[in-house]
Amino acid sequence: MLNIVLFGPPGAGKGTQAAKLLEKFNLVHLSTGDIFRSNIKDATELGILAKSYMDKGQLVPDALTIDMLQSEADKHPHANGYIFDGFPRTHPQAQALDDFLATKNTGITMMLALEVNEEELKNRLTERAKVSGRSDDADPKIIQKRIEVYNAETMPVKSYYQAQNKYKGVNGVGSVDVIFSALCTEISK
Numbered sequence: 001m002l003n004i005v006l007f008g009p010p011g012a013g014k015g016t017q018a019a020k021l022l023e024k025f026n027l028v029h030l031s032t033g034d035i036f037r038s039n040i041k042d043a044t045e046l047g048i049l050a051k052s053y054m055d056k057g058q059l060v061p062d063a064l065t066i067d068m069l070q071s072e073a074d075k076h077p078h079a080n081g082y083i084f085d086g087f088p089r090t091h092p093q094a095q096a097l098d099d100f101l102a103t104k105n106t107g108i109t110m111m112l113a114l115e116v117n118e119e120e121l122k123n124r125l126t127e128r129a130k131v132s133g134r135s136d137d138a139d140p141k142i143i144q145k146r147i148e149v150y151n152a153e154t155m156p157v158k159s160y161y162q163a164q165n166k167y168k169g170v171n172g173v174g175s176v177d178v179i180f181s182a183l184c185t186e187i188s189k
């Protein structure tokens with residue numbers, strides 16, 4: 001299996017690149033942000049709870065996120081591989097993902113990270129707010145909070161994969177196609 005963790009701060013372009021990667025490599029896309037948003041839209045119990053954290057720019061608690069991710073992954077037992085997008089975002093999530101994949105006799109192949117500076121991120125999220133309808137993009141204070149949470153809680157996940165020699169960083173500033181081919185080069189190395 002080809003199991004990729006797509007990593008990067010809010011606004012790095014994970015969703016855009018994930019869409020291209022899953023088509024090329026025939027993978028299942030598991031985006032925790034998308035799954036939460038679909039639950040919010042359907043007003044499920046999970047959605048209502050998740051929204052209370054997302055609207056503040058905070059992370060949804062690990063136990064909830066991990067359970068949800070595992071049940072989504074289990075819906076695709078014959079997958080060629082997965083792209084994990086927006087997950088894992090904490091050290092316990094990374095550990096849980098390894099344990100979960102081990103029960104399926106597989107593991108993470110690599111973490112692909114989109115590296116984008118903070119100034120560029122804020123500009124992109126502000127632009128995205130105009131079209132996404134996402135309340136967490138609309139408020140500069142919430143954007144700032146998400147970047148802070150990323151730096152404090154999510155950045156350490158990079159060292160988790162570096163310690164396993166699985167971290168690969170790619171410049172996330174440039175055209176979508178150039179970034180995509182840089183990611184493909186890393187996958188085929």
Ligand code: ADP
Pocket residue numbers: 009010011032033034036053054055057058059060061065085086087088089090093136146
């Ligand atoms: P972005 O990367 O642009 O912030 P996402 O769609 O990945 O957007 O996430 C939106 C929000 O959903 C996050 O700010 C957080 O509240 C919640 N979320 C998504 N994935 C996770 C996760 N793995 N753990 C906890 N919360 C998450």
